[in-house]
Amino acid sequence: MAEALTEITKRLEESEKQTARVAVENVESRIISFLASCVERSGADDTVIALPMSKKDLASYLGTTPETISRKFTNLEKQGLIEQLPNKKIKIPDLDGLLLYADGATSAGGHH
Numbered sequence: 001m002a003e004a005l006t007e008i009t010k011r012l013e014e015s016e017k018q019t020a021r022v023a024v025e026n027v028e029s030r031i032i033s034f035l036a037s038c039v040e041r042s043g044a045d046d047t048v049i050a051l052p053m054s055k056k057d058l059a060s061y062l063g064t065t066p067e068t069i070s071r072k073f074t075n076l077e078k079q080g081l082i083e084q085l086p087n088k089k090i091k092i093p094d095l096d097g098l099l100l101y102a103d104g105a106t107s108a109g110g111h112h
Contacts, residue, residue, distance in 0.1 A: 027064045031072050032102035034062065035082070039095055047095070051088040076101075 038049040059066045076082045083091035
């Protein structure tokens with residue numbers, strides 16, 4: 001009985017880890033999709049967009065936490081894909097590069 005319980009517990013922990021990985025990857029993709037839609041809505045070739053809401057509201061909208069949003073923005077900034085500016089503005093120097101990065105991030109974790 002105890003062995004079965006241990007096995008079930010192990011499987012549950014592994015499942016939770018997998019779910020967390022998927023959730024994190026999806027958050028990054030969702031953020032990038034959101035930024036891309038902001039660029040499209042602005043209609044300009046301008047690469048600077050104003051976030052239509054606070055990071056807190058953006059987190060709620062994307063189903064994550066403000067801390068995760070901040071971490072993901074910082075990560076994207078380190079990759080050179082976005083630049084965070086004052087007044088909730090984001091500069092996207094290369095939208096295609098950002099979208100390609102999102103594709104890579106989505107497909108990278110799904111294979112065993």
